[in-house]
Amino acid sequence: MSLEVEHLTGGYSHVPVLKDLNFTIPEQTVVGLIGLNGAGKSTTIKHIIGILTPQKGTIKLNGVTLSGEPETYRKSLAFVPETPVLYPALTLREHIELTIMAYDLDTKKAWQQAGDLLTRFRLDKRLDWFPANFSKGMQQKVMIVCAFIVPAALYIIDEPFTGLDPLAIRDLLQVIEQQKARGAAVLMSTHVLATAQQYADSFILLSDGEIRAQGTLTELKQQFGMGAGNLDDIYFKMIDEVAQ
Amino acid sequence: MKQLWQQRVQQHHKEMLKYSRYVFNEFFMIAIFIFIGALAYSYSNVLDTLTGQLWWAKPLILVILLVLLSFGHWATLLQDADTLFLLPKEPQLMSYLLAARRYSLWLPAAAFALGLGALLPFQAVATNLVPIDGLAIFVVMVALKDSQFWLQLLASYQRFQRWQVPFYLIAASVLALSLWLTPLAGVLAMVIIEIGLRWAIPRWLATAIFQWRAAVKNENSRMLQLYRLINLFTDVPQLSGKVHRRAYLDPLLRLFKGSQQRTFGYLYLREFFRGTEYLGLYLRLLVLGAVIIWFIPLWWVAAIAGAIFLYLVGFQLLPFYQVFNENLLAHLYPVPQVSRIRSFQHLVQGLLLVQALIFALVMLVNHSLVQWLLFTLVELAAVFLLTLVYFPRRLQPEK
Known part of the structure; x- marks a missing residue:
């Protein structure tokens, strides 16, 4: 069991945004977190990465909570934010060095992995540049590289498909595939349902801070009583049901 | 028009x-x-x-x-x-x-x-x-x-x-x-x-x-x-936040050997020397302090002035501790908070020691050796008192 979320209730103030979330992300699975703007996707992610503290419930990563063993918890987790966050004063090379330092990685192995990722995302010629001056798509690639040199148990990727060019999306999906094969769990939030349907093993459908449905595509179809149809259809049906 | x-x-x-x-x-x-x-x-x-x-x-x-x-x-x-x-x-x-x-x-x-x-x-x-x-x-x-x-x-x-x-x-x-x-x-x-x-x-x-x-x-x-020109006197928002590569400082920065415990040291060092805001502040007060000490004939008055300048610089550097607060990733590193405080403390200590050293060099010019020694002792005491006793207390009540 990689990530276990039990009875998670939480939010920014005393008014909870998330209401009693329960889900698990086992090893070697990619889970898509789906919901409209304001459904609670980002808030869920913020609780898992630990910048918000749950009001009720627990979040366990490989059996460890953040408050119990903060360093172990944090080391098992890598995060690619929706908007790139970079250090304006650090070059690309130094961003990678810093990640290696912060996660106490084996320098040689990590640089090997980094070299691979940098070539894949066509950043290998820009090691001595300030990524803060890159275009948004390139900055996002930097964030991806920095996250995937960490051999984490869980990768969280917030909106990976907006801002990336088609080639980069393909490359990212390949990297996710690789990590999954290694044994990692992946949680990605997205609006691009077609891609999510294709690459995620199961889905969590969020609405108003509650989980409306979760499971594989086949399970979801059964739940909503739909024989055919894709994730879009299920999603719209769910929204219509909520509206009624 | x-x-x-x-x-x-x-x-x-x-x-x-x-x-x-x-x-x-x-x-x-x-x-x-x-x-x-x-x-x-x-x-x-x-x-x-x-x-x-x-x-x-x-x-x-x-x-x-x-x-x-x-x-x-x-x-x-x-x-x-x-x-x-x-x-x-x-x-x-x-x-x-x-x-x-x-x-x-x-x-x-x-x-x-x-x-x-x-x-x-x-x-x-x-x-x-x-x-x-x-x-x-x-x-x-x-x-x-x-x-x-x-x-x-x-x-x-x-x-x-x-x-x-x-x-x-x-x-x-x-x-x-x-x-x-x-x-x-x-x-x-x-x-x-x-x-x-x-x-x-x-x-x-x-x-x-x-x-x-x-x-x-x-x-x-x-x-x-x-x-x-204005930035010589005060901070100009149009200039602050600007970052310069300053590749000539790389040999200096490379002297710092990184490790997990020193992750934030690595960050603070680069942010300080490539940024404009805090480096400018430090240099301004350093030069001003050195000039003032030059003009003070009495050694103990100079020592007090020097200590005050050390305090001023250190005090104004304190907000630099927060410089990564808005960076989400800095909150996610598996690095204990204590080591972040320690890294910051080391940076300020280093900067203040350099400042004290420069003040001492200025004193060497027109004072006797005994006066110089006393002055240097006072400055060193001020640096360690500030960085080891005062600042940790100022940084602590974050939680």
Whole structure:
């Protein structure tokens, strides 16, 4: 069991945004977190990465909570934010060095992995540049590289498909595939349902801070009583049901 | 467009007024008065030693006038967004630019008046020129500046891009004419040039296209120079947050050996030496402190002043601790909070030790060895008291 979320209730103030979330992300699975703007996707992610503290419930990563063993918890987790966050004063090379330092990685192995990722995302010629001056798509690639040199148990990727060019999306999906094969769990939030349907093993459908449905595509179809149809259809049906 | 110009000028004045309060603070004014007083005193002493006309007086004046002439830029106050938003207004832009040109003349004119006024006594002693000639030279100078701005205006329409060398050659000839022949000849020459320019310019510009990008770039670099000057006295938001590669510091930065516990040390070090805000603050106070210590004869007063400066620098560096708070990733590193505090403490300690060392070097110049030793001990005690006892307490109640 990689990530276990039990009875998670939480939010920014005393008014909870998330209401009693329960889900698990086992090893070697990619889970898509789906919901409209304001459904609670980002808030869920913020609780898992630990910048918000749950009001009720627990979040366990490989059996460890953040408050119990903060360093172990944090080391098992890598995060690619929706908007790139970079250090304006650090070059690309130094961003990678810093990640290696912060996660106490084996320098040689990590640089090997980094070299691979940098070539894949066509950043290998820009090691001595300030990524803060890159275009948004390139900055996002930097964030991806920095996250995937960490051999984490869980990768969280917030909106990976907006801002990336088609080639980069393909490359990212390949990297996710690789990590999954290694044994990692992946949680990605997205609006691009077609891609999510294709690459995620199961889905969590969020609405108003509650989980409306979760499971594989086949399970979801059964739940909503739909024989055919894709994730879009299920999603719209769910929204219509909520509206009624 | 005239209205837009007026709006821009008002904005500009407001901004400059805000900064001038910091630039012309009491200490700076006192220093300036002392400096000007000392300058005036030695100037009058030099004048006393001069007798009769000197062969080098006029060439020297010519050089000074040419340097003085280079003062002042054509301020367009154009902004980046103008290249997009004012584009449809290009035909009407001329009235804006003319207003800008006229406005830009005031500052150099004032500078010329001051400079020529200061030259008057020298001119009276060492040359055959009379004070009224100074007035004529002033008129020539302002007219030269005026024609320079015309040339800059033409250049922004892609006419006479390389005007600098011909302009200064003509300026030198006209000024030489005024100095050696008679200033009236210079005035006459300038009248002819100005009339010629005003006749020719509308014809030259008939089919010309305004170079938006170049004009905005010029204006930005002009403002940047201004901000840099102001930044010597106070923080300018347009400059803070700016990062420079400063590759020459890399060997220094590489001395730092990173490890997980020192992750934040790595970050703080680079952010400090490549940023502008805190490095500038540190250097300003360092230089000011060193100068003040230089002028204090009593060792124990100097020691107290030095300690106060160490406190000031350290205290003002404290907010630097928060510099990564807005970076989400910095919160996710599996690095304990304690090591972040320790890293910051080490940085401040290092900076303050360097400062104490420089103060001690200054003290070494005009104090006895015993006094120097006592001073150094006091400074070191201050550094360790601040960084080991005081700062950890200030940083702790974060939780």
